[in-house]
Amino acid sequence: MDKSILTPLLPCNHASGNSPQSDAVNHPAHYNNGKIECIEAICEATEHLTGYEGMLTGNAIKYLWRWKLKSKPVEDLEKAVWYIQRLIGYLKRKQDAAAPATT
Secondary structure, three states, X not given: OOHHHHOOOOOOOOOOOOOOOOEOOOEOHHHXXXXXOHHHHHHHHOOOOOHHHHHHHHHHHHHHHHHHHOOOHHHHHHXXXXXXXXXXXXXXXXXHHHOOOOO
């Protein structure tokens, strides 16, 4: 097993600009189709998020990143929407809980 994956990625482990070789485990082609890998974009986008918010945001990005490269593009877009809807619902509940009670 590659023990480097156990090393925390803080701060984000920026790619050198060279696209790594496709590898079904470490560098799947559907996450590695540009100048950076999907995991790097997720790391940057969620750097200041924690827990549930970070997980939901990261998963939405993942499905938006790869939808065109997979065999079921509509399904991946629906999954992205599912995560975004969960995030919106969570943020609304959090906002409602923080709002002062009116009597």
